[in-house]
Amino acid sequence: MTEVELGPDGKILVPGPVQDAIRTLIEWAGDDPSREGLLDTPKRVARAWKEYCQGYAEDPGLHLSRTFEEVGGYDEIVLLRDIPFQSHCEHHMAPITGKASIAYLPKDRVVGISKLARVLNGYARRLQVQERLTAEVARCIWDHLQPHGVAVVIDAQHGCMTGRGVRTPGVGMVTSRLLGCFLDDERSRKEVLSLMGY
Numbered sequence: 001m002t003e004v005e006l007g008p009d010g011k012i013l014v015p016g017p018v019q020d021a022i023r024t025l026i027e028w029a030g031d032d033p034s035r036e037g038l039l040d041t042p043k044r045v046a047r048a049w050k051e052y053c054q055g056y057a058e059d060p061g062l063h064l065s066r067t068f069e070e071v072g073g074y075d076e077i078v079l080l081r082d083i084p085f086q087s088h089c090e091h092h093m094a095p096i097t098g099k100a101s102i103a104y105l106p107k108d109r110v111v112g113i114s115k116l117a118r119v120l121n122g123y124a125r126r127l128q129v130q131e132r133l134t135a136e137v138a139r140c141i142w143d144h145l146q147p148h149g150v151a152v153v154i155d156a157q158h159g160c161m162t163g164r165g166v167r168t169p170g171v172g173m174v175t176s177r178l179l180g181c182f183l184d185d186e187r188s189r190k191e192v193l194s195l196m197g198y
């Protein structure tokens with residue numbers, strides 16, 4: 001992770017070589033990087049990429065460090081469904097857009113529900129493959145909350161498939177990672193997947 005420096009305008013300073021790289025890519029794609037509409041594009045692209053990849057600057061597990069042990073005897077599934085997210089595929093740096101459903105069956109402790117979305121974003125805002133994103137989110141919750149079970153299902157579209165290559169807009173890819181009781185116990189698995197709408 002390269003440190004970022006801010007300019008006097010409060011925006012991230014973009015080093016010359018980074019701007020040059022984007023200019024080179026524009027030229028190679030067939031346009032003229034010195035035409036007016038493209039003059040500031042290298043800086044904008046670079047800053048956008050810092051934002052797409054914000055996850056490198058954080059440890060997503062930290063979002064799960066504050067837990068609540070007083071759960072009033074609640075011992076059922078906690079589910080955050082259809083969380084929208086954006087990531088980028090590491091093969092083409094093309095957008096991956098989709099939604100994730102994240103569930104766990106708590107053992108003694110729970111977290112604020114928004115934290116599950118923060119964990120997702122911490123991993124999504126990196127260069128990814130969907131399978132690894134799914135596994136990383138599940139593993140993070142498993143390690144930090146030590147629940148009875150974790151289930152993560154991600155349904156996403158890949159820009160590298162919809163906008164190039166086979167060009168199949170609308171096609172979603174579904175990946176899942178089940179741990180603990182959701183893996184071992186068929187009834188729990190069916191319950192969580194049906195709550196998620198699968």
Ligand SMILES: [Zn+2]
Nearest residue numbers: 089091092160
């Ligand atoms: Zn790709």
